[in-house]
Amino acid sequence: MTKETTSRARKPKRGQTREALMAAALDLVVKKAPFSSLSLREVTKRAGVVPTAFYRHFPDMSALGLTLLDESFRTLRHMMRQVRQEELPNERMLRGSLEVYFNYVRNNRAHFLFVSKELAGGTPTMRNAIRREIRMFTNELAMDMARFPFLNHVNAEDLQMMAGLVVNNVTALTQEMLELEEDDEFGQNQVLGTAEKQLRLIYFGVGFWKSKADQ
Amino acid sequence: MTKETTSRARKPKRGQTREALMAAALDLVVKKAPFSSLSLREVTKRAGVVPTAFYRHFPDMSALGLTLLDESFRTLRHMMRQVRQEELPNERMLRGSLEVYFNYVRNNRAHFLFVSKELAGGTPTMRNAIRREIRMFTNELAMDMARFPFLNHVNAEDLQMMAGLVVNNVTALTQEMLELEEDDEFGQNQVLGTAEKQLRLIYFGVGFWKSKADQ
């Protein structure tokens, strides 16, 4: 990661064991247990490699975990950025964004399951990393809301509060969606519909609230 | 639990080991790891008892977990019932309910931490039990909302949606509060304040939303 001393980068092409280890861990998280309770041996076994080979790629399991976390959020951030820089928010854009997001969740089930379980049950390091990431999303959302014409009379603190409400709720609905069977399209659409209604309430509700109770 | 065959109940007064085991497990959950990754031996050690003594009280660890879950929700339900049957909802009642609730959370930190970690990381049995319990709270809340004069023109489905929004959010804030240090009163008050603002938005927002967009 830090070393690139010589002129030409030397890439170990042969061993994609590193990726295999990460995939194995993710796999075990999906169909067995939270990451925190996976054993090194179990992961290497599933990766089709001898236990000691693990140390060629990670110092210990928690390092693997952090790498997995990084991977999860790097691609998620990428997607979020694409969603954000679409045209100005309007009526249909809310539904559209939610569809893109939940579609992404469905296509990255393993990563979301991993993150979801670690958010509550992981080591403090893990939990903090995840919470920091979520806080970042909340801040960005608050900034986007500020450009929403309907909301431009709402102060920064209240925007933050609203964004928190949205993020908390979407997080919960994501976990709900992860509990559904992968092919339960009915259930998934139901969650999506609920999400849309709830966000609509939040967005439109604040207009009323602010104009009435400014005290 | 089921047996009470003879005339007089025979209580094993000597061994409060059962309670000790439950307390030990809860203790370990607070300061170490999610319940799922506790070992039987570690629990018995902390309870000050030999490993095999465990089997006199529970068939295995997951039975202990379910008992713990039962205990957690039995007292929580009791508190909720008291909060609910207060006088009709009004302005100050929102704040009051939240204070009672979060105070309860603070006084039952271990149980909430346990539940919070199991909600995402537990066995399917555990997760379902918890989710069922939460769904129950949501339903009860929806019923309470129906009696709210401000909301009596909202149909059942939307009430359910609103209640879900409230419960999701309070759940998230509960987890946020559990991450704070026990003596961080400032942070705790901040969470409480956020909660109040957010719920106010939900409650008052819907009035505007429904009267405007009935479509």
Next chain:
DNA sequence: AAATTAAGTGTACAGGTGTTGACTTAAATC
């Protein structure tokens, strides 16, 4: 007072765990 039962202890075993060190081998660099 005798008998029964609940609840504790100690020993033992088979298996899983993380990590060590020395060895092999294939690829990348010189």
Next chain:
DNA sequence: GATTTAAGTCAACACCTGTACACTTAATTT
């Protein structure tokens, strides 16, 4: 082509795990 380095294997260790079985002991029932 020789050498260095990255990435794999194998064997061994000390420890922790759940659970079976036989044993003790105190309390409750009879």
